[in-house]
Amino acid sequence: MSGGRSLASVLASQEGDPLHLPWAYKTIEDDDLKFPLIYGEGKKARVMATIGVTRGLGDHDLKVHDSNIYIKPFLSSAPEVRIYDLSKYEHGADDVLILATDGLWDVLSNEEVAEAITQFLPNCDPDDPHRYTLAAQDLVMRARGVLKDRGWRISNDRLGSGDDISVYVIPLVHGNKLS
Known part of the structure; x- marks a missing residue:
């Protein structure tokens, strides 16, 4: 993560840590985030070492391999927009x-x-x-x-x-x- 903030701190709710996502079956804990959010490079880049970065926007029920953590909270369908006049x-x-x-x-x-x-x-x-x-x-x-x-x-x-x-x-x- 940029700016020296860990993923856990970015995801922390205002009420405190760890963040509990109401639609998840498991509370995300620091140990669950032991590898980078984006793992690998180029064709091999994966969100949480599970799904291709460009393939996960509609896969709501996908979980991180061998875990109960849903991928969806880590994906965004909001594009980066740059304006060039x-x-x-x-x-x-x-x-x-x-x-x-x-x-x-x-x-x-x-x-x-x-x-x-x-x-x-x-x-x-x-x-x-x-x-x-x-x-x-x-x-x-x-x-x-x-x-x-x-x-x-x-x-x-x-x-x-x-x-x-x-x-x-x-x-x-x-x-x-x-x-």
Whole structure:
């Protein structure tokens, strides 16, 4: 947890510790929180070492493995929202926002995606209405990799994504510059 606060202190009710959740069958105690809330990294990240981070939003009855602790109180369906005012900045045809599923982000870093886009878009005709779709397809292929004798591989012989991959390349140019 950030700010030096333990998960137990964040979850503590105003009446005192430990927090008793009215819909749980068990009171959550400090010993129940012996491992990090998010355990693992990338594709292997799990909420309380039980469920994939992106898969748990609707699974109300799931319990932590070998326990009576429900996962639901540790998940939130409230998204992180950031506002970027397009009108405050001047954007060119190669300035884009990448919206993608974890199939892309699990295998490619922000820097690798940015590098791929900055290499791809300048090689396209700026008037081609399909250039952003082609850029998205390029990112999907980079994340999938190529089939080699040991499976799908991307750069530096890393494993390619085994997950579904959806990518949107959204131009930031506003007004009538794009049709």
